[in-house]
Amino acid sequence: MDIFNGLLLGFSTATTLSNFAYCFAGVLLGTAVGVLPGLGPIATISMLLPFTFGLPVDTALIMLAGIFYGSQYGGSTTAILMNLPGEASSVVTTLDGHQMAKQGKAGRALAAAAIGSFFAGTVGTLFIVIAAPLLASLALTFGPAEYFSLIMLGLITSMVLTSGSLLTAFGMALFGIILGMIGTDINSGAARFTFGSPYLLDGLDFVVVATGIFGLGDVLMNLENERLRVVGVAPVSSLFPTAEDWRRMSAPILRGTGIGVLLGVLPGAGVLLASFSAYALEKKISKHPEEFGKGAIEGVAAPEAANNAAAQTCFIPMLTLGLPGTATMALMIGALVVQGVQPGPEILSQQPALFWGLVVSMWIGNLMLLFLNLPLVGMWAKLISVPYHFLFPTICVFMAIGVYSINNSVFDVYMMALFGVLGYFFKRMGAEPAPLILAMILGPMAEEYLRRTLLISHGDASVFFTSPLSLGTLVVAALLLLSIVSPRFRKVREEGLQEVD
Amino acid sequence: MNRREFIVLGGTAAMLASRGIALADSWPSKSVVVISAYPPGGTSDIIARLVADALTAKYGQQFVIENHAGAAGALAGGRLARAAADGYTIMISGSAPIAANKVVQKNLAYDPQVDFTPISIVAESPALLSASASAPAKSVQELIAYARANPGKLNIGNPGAGTKGHIAAAIIGQMAGVQINHIPYKGSPPLLADLLGGHIHFALDAPSNYLPHIRDAKIRGLAVTSAKRIPELPEVQTVAEQGLNGYEQTLWFGAVGPKGMPKEIVAKIHTAIKEWSDTPAAQKKFASLGLTPVVNSPDEMAGSIEREIRSIEPLVKAGLVEPT
Numbered sequence: 075m076d077i078f079n080g081l082l083l084g085f086s087t088a089t090t091l092s093n094f095a096y097c098f099a100g101v102l103l104g105t106a107v108g109v110l111p112g113l114g115p116i117a118t119i120s121m122l123l124p125f126t127f128g129l130p131v132d133t134a135l136i137m138l139a140g141i142f143y144g145s146q147y148g149g150s151t152t153a154i155l156m157n158l159p160g161e162a163s164s165v166v167t168t169l170d171g172h173q174m175a176k177q178g179k180a181g182r183a184l185a186a187a188a189i190g191s192f193f194a195g196t197v198g199t200l201f202i203v204i205a206a207p208l209l210a211s212l213a214l215t216f217g218p219a220e221y222f223s224l225i226m227l228g229l230i231t232s233m234v235l236t237s238g239s240l241l242t243a244f245g246m247a248l249f250g251i252i253l254g255m256i257g258t259d260i261n262s263g264a265a266r267f268t269f270g271s272p273y274l275l276d277g278l279d280f281v282v283v284a285t286g287i288f289g290l291g292d293v294l295m296n297l298e299n300e301r302l303r304v305v306g307v308a309p310v311s312s313l314f315p316t317a318e319d320w321r322r323m324s325a326p327i328l329r330g331t332g333i334g335v336l337l338g339v340l341p342g343a344g345v346l347l348a349s350f351s352a353y354a355l356e357k358k359i360s361k362h363p364e365e366f367g368k369g370a371i372e373g374v375a376a377p378e379a380a381n382n383a384a385a386q387t388c389f390i391p392m393l394t395l396g397l398p399g400t401a402t403m404a405l406m407i408g409a410l411v412v413q414g415v416q417p418g419p420e421i422l423s424q425q426p427a428l429f430w431g432l433v434v435s436m437w438i439g440n441l442m443l444l445f446l447n448l449p450l451v452g453m454w455a456k457l458i459s460v461p462y463h464f465l466f467p468t469i470c471v472f473m474a475i476g477v478y479s480i481n482n483s484v485f486d487v488y489m490m491a492l493f494g495v496l497g498y499f500f501k502r503m504g505a506e507p508a509p510l511i512l513a514m515i516l517g518p519m520a521e522e523y524l525r526r527t528l529l530i531s532h533g534d535a536s537v538f539f540t541s542p543l544s545l546g547t548l549v550v551a552a553l554l555l556l557s558i559v560s561p562r563f564r565k566v567r568e569e570g571l572q573e574v575d
Numbered sequence: 576m577n578r579r580e581f582i583v584l585g586g587t588a589a590m591l592a593s594r595g596i597a598l599a600d601s602w603p604s605k606s607v608v609v610i611s612a613y614p615p616g617g618t619s620d621i622i623a624r625l626v627a628d629a630l631t632a633k634y635g636q637q638f639v640i641e642n643h644a645g646a647a648g649a650l651a652g653g654r655l656a657r658a659a660a661d662g663y664t665i666m667i668s669g670s671a672p673i674a675a676n677k678v679v680q681k682n683l684a685y686d687p688q689v690d691f692t693p694i695s696i697v698a699e700s701p702a703l704l705s706a707s708a709s710a711p712a713k714s715v716q717e718l719i720a721y722a723r724a725n726p727g728k729l730n731i732g733n734p735g736a737g738t739k740g741h742i743a744a745a746i747i748g749q750m751a752g753v754q755i756n757h758i759p760y761k762g763s764p765p766l767l768a769d770l771l772g773g774h775i776h777f778a779l780d781a782p783s784n785y786l787p788h789i790r791d792a793k794i795r796g797l798a799v800t801s802a803k804r805i806p807e808l809p810e811v812q813t814v815a816e817q818g819l820n821g822y823e824q825t826l827w828f829g830a831v832g833p834k835g836m837p838k839e840i841v842a843k844i845h846t847a848i849k850e851w852s853d854t855p856a857a858q859k860k861f862a863s864l865g866l867t868p869v870v871n872s873p874d875e876m877a878g879s880i881e882r883e884i885r886s887i888e889p890l891v892k893a894g895l896v897e898p899t
């Protein structure tokens with residue numbers, strides 16, 4: 075199917091009344107989730123997952139995707155108006171966005187974020203249209219060795235590019251791999267790290283771990299600051315950027331989009347990294363870097379464009395290779411598998427309506443978000459002003475219901491609580507949990523491919539270096555690691571990442 | 576089992592006995608979980624979904640598929656063994672987790688002959704030996720010749736250790752006297768992808784996933800494991816035709832519940848599967864997948880399980896199928 079026919083099919087799929095309605099529901103929920111601190115897309119999607127089982131697969135995916143990229147928009151609203159990032163990826167938006175708000179330019183900052191996001195979303199969608207079929211046609215050249223190398227690259231990327239020390243990130247990834255090993259070995263059926271508990275034989279559900287660490291952990295962290303937190307919502311003035319604003323933000327939006335599109339495809343990088351990198355780049359090449367942190371519109375537009383572009387393009391490896399680059403994408407795979415769809419190179423030929431419908435719905439959803447976030451921003455601001463002591467019990471209840479409903483297991487709820495405490499501990503220690511979750515998802519996949527590669531090659535590990543694709547991937551991974559050791563890059567990394575600490 | 580658990584279990588058993596009939600009358604009064612032991616897209620999962628849809632249509636309650644792929648179905652089997660025997664959890668799968676795993680896997684957390692209640696076999700099919708476009712052999716004889724010329728080099732992929740694909744390949748190795756390395760996958764879709772990409776050269780698996788690609792000449796069908804050729808691939812010879820006289824391997828897919836499942840519910844599911852598989856729509860669907868519908872009674876299924884296990888034991892003893 076060529077692109078034109080694909081898009082036609084996509085439009086006819088995405089514009090059916092129910093798909094349109096669920097797309098709207100998804101982005102609306104996503105915005106709300108993005109606005110509320112402590113309730114991220116991972117927790118929300120896992121809560122709503124059982125609800126989508128009764129929906130057709132395209133509708134389900136369209137809605138879940140809407141929640142994910144919708145939350146990227148919502149996250150920036152709180153970041154700008156209240157200096158509170160609703161999502162981790164909008165942390166950098168607080169730096170200049172809230173400064174602008176303090177100077178009475180809140181409306182213009184919101185507009186810069188929304189326009190940047192919309193433009194990036196459009197480009198990201200177009201990129202999927204072109205790149206996904208290409209990658210799917212290449213996917214068959216990926217054997218077990220290539221998959222293993224790609225997963226290694228993903229793990230190393232996530233370690234190198236999170237804030238804090240590399241050693242901590244390495245430790246977190248290692249811990250994640252061990253968590254992923256819990257349960258029944260997929261080749262031999264042997265039980266590993268189960269301590270004799272039948273509850274652990276199926277392994278830990280990463281949704282439980284992620285909801286605990288990101289959801290409950292965030293709530294605990296927020297409660298700690300509750301008494302200190304001053305809920306001040308900056309008033310929203312004119313939403314129209316001035317001519318000067320346009321001039322200053324056009325190029326950063328373009329660059330942010332470019333970074334986001336590319337980093338979204340790279341497994342392990344994800345939306346968080348995209349916004350950090352875009353911010354760091356703008357600061358580096360700006361003619362007036364001293365304005366950054368004091369209300370530079372570039373510092374709002376670029377990272378917002380980047381995180382939204384990445385939120386679209388990270389669907390590419392998930393759909394075409396079945397490789398989840400982020401925890402949210404692993405959830406999407408779960409949603410597809412329940413419906414009997416195995417993501418992989420054949421998804422385009424076997425589920426064209428699903429693929430193209432999703433792509434077109436993303437563009438429609440981005441358009442909806444533009445309207446939801448600019449004219450209706452006052453409504454969201456009200457939502458944030460709800461005192462946290464009303465919000466957090468609700469959030470906790472929803473998380474418990476969501477986790478319980480995965481397997482109808484109380485054990486999972488206890489596990490979530492345990493990982494919630496652990497998540498709080500990680501945050502207090504300054505250990506970024508993203509590599510842990512990703513390693514927990516990718517670790518078992520890496521093991522499966524490693525063992526298969528070595529079985530096929532009769533134990534000869536040189537295949538990882540004789541396959542050009544695998545070698546290339548490993549070289550990139552090695553360069554990334556080496557660059558950390560080099561003092562010059564280390565400085566850049568620390569500068570780029572320290573702003574969020 | 577400690578004393579408290581024992582008392583709880585005993586109490587539960589007594590309660591179940593008295594409640595069994597009442598339970599069966601109202602069954603299903605809520606959604607039923609159907610565990611699928613392989614990833615979506617493979618033959619086993621397709622059958623599980625077909626049966627789940629048919630049961631949903633008949634009873635008006637959702638029969639929800641849960642995939643637990645890995646360890647040749649042992650993950651799914653373990654999950655079923657731990658589920659409540661109230662008729663709200665069943666498993667539909669190829670034979671490995673229901674039979675072969677008992678002797679092929681040393682660490683199996685359950686005994687399929689003790690911990691499961693047979694419900695019905697649903698369908699049978701031969702296995703298909705297929706080869707990538709760049710494979711070093713275009714027939715079974717060439718495959719055997721290749722294995723003789725390159726000892727220890729012949730890899731054949733299967734959808735999991737202990738699956739019929741694995742066993743059928745081991746028997747080829749036994750009859751031809753050659754060494755075969757068995758490469759387990761999580762299920763058919765990843766195995767097919769590696770075969771299409773030429774990362775592995777041979778696969779022995781249920782035919783349905785491979786048929787369209789053989790028609791497109793992207794991979795080659797080398798042999799079917801049945802006694803006669805199959806209508807979907809009339810030009811592909813049987814293994815027996817290619818020199819291994821008497822070779823015949825059939826794989827089956829069936830439904831089981833946890834042990835102690837009320838007989839009445841077993842009978843209800845069995846009858847529903849039987850009724851559905853007799854419909855022309857189901858017959859047509861089976862034929863397009865290269866499957867033969869075979870609905871036998873729970874007792875007959877228990878016999879099939881026993882025969883399957885007995886037939887694999889000597890292979891394990893002879894070291895041709897290494898227990899993992």
